[in-house]
Amino acid sequence: MTDTPPTQPRTVVYTQRVEFGDCDPARIVWFTNFFRWIDAASRHFFIQCGVPPWHETEKASGLIGTPLVDTHARFVKTASYGDTLQIHSHVAEWRDKSFVQRYRIQRENADRSVDLIMECDEVRIFAARREDGKGIRAIAIPPEIKALCS
Amino acid sequence: MTDTPPTQPRTVVYTQRVEFGDCDPARIVWFTNFFRWIDAASRHFFIQCGVPPWHETEKASGLIGTPLVDTHARFVKTASYGDTLQIHSHVAEWRDKSFVQRYRIQRENADRSVDLIMECDEVRIFAARREDGKGIRAIAIPPEIKALCS
Amino acid sequence: MTDTPPTQPRTVVYTQRVEFGDCDPARIVWFTNFFRWIDAASRHFFIQCGVPPWHETEKASGLIGTPLVDTHARFVKTASYGDTLQIHSHVAEWRDKSFVQRYRIQRENADRSVDLIMECDEVRIFAARREDGKGIRAIAIPPEIKALCS
Amino acid sequence: MTDTPPTQPRTVVYTQRVEFGDCDPARIVWFTNFFRWIDAASRHFFIQCGVPPWHETEKASGLIGTPLVDTHARFVKTASYGDTLQIHSHVAEWRDKSFVQRYRIQRENADRSVDLIMECDEVRIFAARREDGKGIRAIAIPPEIKALCS
Numbered sequence: 001m002t003d004t005p006p007t008q009p010r011t012v013v014y015t016q017r018v019e020f021g022d023c024d025p026a027r028i029v030w031f032t033n034f035f036r037w038i039d040a041a042s043r044h045f046f047i048q049c050g051v052p053p054w055h056e057t058e059k060a061s062g063l064i065g066t067p068l069v070d071t072h073a074r075f076v077k078t079a080s081y082g083d084t085l086q087i088h089s090h091v092a093e094w095r096d097k098s099f100v101q102r103y104r105i106q107r108e109n110a111d112r113s114v115d116l117i118m119e120c121d122e123v124r125i126f127a128a129r130r131e132d133g134k135g136i137r138a139i140a141i142p143p144e145i146k147a148l149c150s
Numbered sequence: 151m152t153d154t155p156p157t158q159p160r161t162v163v164y165t166q167r168v169e170f171g172d173c174d175p176a177r178i179v180w181f182t183n184f185f186r187w188i189d190a191a192s193r194h195f196f197i198q199c200g201v202p203p204w205h206e207t208e209k210a211s212g213l214i215g216t217p218l219v220d221t222h223a224r225f226v227k228t229a230s231y232g233d234t235l236q237i238h239s240h241v242a243e244w245r246d247k248s249f250v251q252r253y254r255i256q257r258e259n260a261d262r263s264v265d266l267i268m269e270c271d272e273v274r275i276f277a278a279r280r281e282d283g284k285g286i287r288a289i290a291i292p293p294e295i296k297a298l299c300s
Numbered sequence: 301m302t303d304t305p306p307t308q309p310r311t312v313v314y315t316q317r318v319e320f321g322d323c324d325p326a327r328i329v330w331f332t333n334f335f336r337w338i339d340a341a342s343r344h345f346f347i348q349c350g351v352p353p354w355h356e357t358e359k360a361s362g363l364i365g366t367p368l369v370d371t372h373a374r375f376v377k378t379a380s381y382g383d384t385l386q387i388h389s390h391v392a393e394w395r396d397k398s399f400v401q402r403y404r405i406q407r408e409n410a411d412r413s414v415d416l417i418m419e420c421d422e423v424r425i426f427a428a429r430r431e432d433g434k435g436i437r438a439i440a441i442p443p444e445i446k447a448l449c450s
Numbered sequence: 451m452t453d454t455p456p457t458q459p460r461t462v463v464y465t466q467r468v469e470f471g472d473c474d475p476a477r478i479v480w481f482t483n484f485f486r487w488i489d490a491a492s493r494h495f496f497i498q499c500g501v502p503p504w505h506e507t508e509k510a511s512g513l514i515g516t517p518l519v520d521t522h523a524r525f526v527k528t529a530s531y532g533d534t535l536q537i538h539s540h541v542a543e544w545r546d547k548s549f550v551q552r553y554r555i556q557r558e559n560a561d562r563s564v565d566l567i568m569e570c571d572e573v574r575i576f577a578a579r580r581e582d583g584k585g586i587r588a589i590a591i592p593p594e595i596k597a598l599c600s
Contacts, residue, residue, distance in 0.1 A: 008371075017340070018342050019339070019340040019343065020339070020354065020474060020475065021336060021339050021474055021480045021482060024275070024471055024473060025204075025205070025215075025477040025531070026286060026473070027277075027355070027475040028285070028286065030219045030222075031185065031189070031482045032182055032185040032186050032189060032471060035185055036319075039320070039321050040317070040321065041182075043320050053381070055327070055381075056176070064176050065176055065320065067176065067225070067228075069224070070221040070222075070223065071181075072219050072220075072221070072223075072227065073220065075217070075218050075219055075220065077222075077285070078285045078286060079299070079344075080355075081355075082353045105279060112432070114178050121376065125170075129176075135178070135227070141289075151533050165492070169489070169490040169493065171517065172325060173324060174323060174324070175323045175324070175325065175327040175381070177325040177505070180319060180321045186469075186471060189469070189470070189471050190471065191458070191472070193531075203531075204470065205477070205531075205533050230505075231325070231505075233507075249578075292368045325515075326515055326517065326577070326579075326586060328586065330516070330519075331485065331489070331517070331518045332482055332489060335481070335485055336482050339480075339481070354475075355475070364475075366527050367476065367478070367481070367525070368481045369524070369525055370522075370523065371481075371522070371523050371525075372520075372521070372522040372525050373520065373522075374517050374520050378517075378585045378586060426527065427476070429476075435478070435527070436476060436478065442490055
């Protein structure tokens with residue numbers, strides 16, 4: 001829209017089949033499974049951006065993962081088994097010690113129409129183990145990871 | 151205890167052990183399990199308030215449960231296996247076709263101190279199956295349920 | 301390839317990524333997740349063979365799925381997040397009201413070597429709801445399904 | 451086998467509520483959840499017998515848990531949400547580097563009758579991390595643990 005076009009944040013799509021066991025007696029996806037898939041999509045996002053898996057970063061720099069601090073999800077349409085979902089994710093905001101990862105879960109139907117199933121904004125941190133071995137602590141966002149994922 | 155006492159909303163406590171398999175390679179509860187437990191605490195809240203189980207209400211009035219529309223959670227401290235958690239829940243707000251259910255997950259430690267682990271606000275609806283058999287729809291809040299749960 | 305070739309049972313392969321949240325504090329797949337995936341592979345097997353999804357068969361013939369009667373699994377090697385697993389499944393035996401579905405979960409490594417992760421034999425039935433609405437009952441194996449899946 | 455009566459193995463009971471989200475579209479417990487609960491009952495058995503939690507034994511002796519080698523389960527009756535299940539477990543056999551843990555999952559009904567829901571025999575090992583950091587290995591059964599649990 002302007003002379004200097006806004007940079008589009010890097011977006012990664014994660015595909016997830018919905019299985020029978022993901023659904024509850026109301027025959028729709030039991031919502032906790034959306035969070036399972038979003039968590040996988042979050043990790044997948046970093047892998048696709050070129051960040052090594054956490055068990056490697058733990059050895060190299062102590063980084064063990066990106067635990068959640070805050071999550072806000074809005075459920076728009078139901079999904080059921082037989083559906084295939086696309087989870088679009090990108091980093092919407094980088095802060096000092098945290099970042100906002102944003103997700104849209106969509107379903108492309110047989111007639112090519114697309115349904116929005118769920119939206120979610122997560123605040124995550126980069127974490128290392130605490131020195132006393134009890135729990136975890138936030139570390140500054142590694143600049144090389146920020147560069148890979150923007 | 152005053153002339154016009156504030157009405158305290160009815161609160162129910164649901165107790166949950168944390169198991170080995172609830173924890174991830176960071177040795178803390180994998181966050182999706184908090185949502186499993188909150189969903190159980192939600193149903194438990196209604197049962198404790200005297201609402202029949204959903205398979206009975208489905209026959210009587212078509213009500214199949216209280217699916218989530220929106221959830222917002224804040225993760226404060228980590229928990230791990232061996233912990234026992236108390237999930238306090240109440241209805242913080244009644245709307246026309248939805249309500250806000252609020253949760254505090256706490257851990258009482260060996261020294262009697264209490265840690266806040268997680269807070270969550272959910273917007274839920276009362277749902278029935280759609281007549282065409284596809285998906286679900288919101289119904290007005292049954293007044294007898296509201297009376298039992300306030 | 302001979303005059304009287306042995307009939308190979310139809311085999312379907314289901315691919316599954318292992319995610320961080322599928323692993324436990326020992327950093328290996330928490331075994332219950334193998335059963336999640338096997339259950340999905342079982343359903344996927346029938347879909348790939350051309351059997352309609354259970355919500356369609358329920359309307360047509362009352363068939364709601366293939367619940368487990370007996371399962372026997374042997375865990376050979378561990379898997380962890382970052383792995384991609386192939387679940388090979390076929391029907392090893394057809395009985396009157398039940399059948400044996402057999403699974404091999406394998407991991408193809410970067411050097412093209414293949415590890416056997418887990419083997420499982422399940423006895424499943426074809427089930428319909430009981431007339432009194434309480435629980436389920438076994439039905440005779442539908443011959444058209446047997447034909448599709450052999 | 452002798453004049454002195456056989457010693458009854460130590461048995462521990464673990465109680466588990468069945469929740470809505472534990473059930474599938476057939477409205478019965480999705481079987482993978484039985485394995486979640488059996489795994490919890492296994493750990494609970496050792497805790498009740500006086501064995502320290504695995505994160506303590508890991509520091510003391512390297513023992514990180516009792517992973518499964520083999521499991522054989524038989525599903526007898528279905529269960530659904532609202533049920534409370536009792537999981538009875540004991541060690542049925544001690545071998546050199548493994549042991550057989552046996553489970554009976556029962557439901558006591560409102561009329562005091564008891565239904566057998568599921569039986570399971572597991573072969574488990576005592577495990578430590580491998581020195582190269584890749585995966586786990588079996589260790590000899592610690593005699594003090596055997597003494598506590600027999």
